[in-house]
Amino acid sequence: MFVNLQTILFQAGGASPMPSLFIMVGMIVVMYFFMIRPQAKRAKEQKKFAESIGAGEKIITTAGIHGTIQRINEDGTLQIEVGRGMFMTVERSAVSMELTAAYKKKTEAAATALATK
Numbered sequence: 001m002f003v004n005l006q007t008i009l010f011q012a013g014g015a016s017p018m019p020s021l022f023i024m025v026g027m028i029v030v031m032y033f034f035m036i037r038p039q040a041k042r043a044k045e046q047k048k049f050a051e052s053i054g055a056g057e058k059i060i061t062t063a064g065i066h067g068t069i070q071r072i073n074e075d076g077t078l079q080i081e082v083g084r085g086m087f088m089t090v091e092r093s094a095v096s097m098e099l100t101a102a103y104k105k106k107t108e109a110a111a112t113a114l115a116t117k
Contacts, residue, residue, distance in 0.1 A: 055072060
């Protein structure tokens, strides 16, 4: 009782299935270039950023916690100081590239504004 899709299409109107095939392939290509590729690129940049951070840098985690990196542990975690004498251990991947970059930009702008006064 298996019916071939091409047989149904040809019987229905004699139309070729090629246009619908091109539309499906086009949708997949559009999804790749607008969704999958940019996300993979961002993930690659985040990983590169997480590997490049070092002790003494001020960071913001993905949870919004501000701190300064005190030590990088052998297991890939970071010990950050969130307050005077208060330390937390977080994963490297928990450091947000976007939030940290925005924080650095904001503090640099404030420092430049103070220097020009």
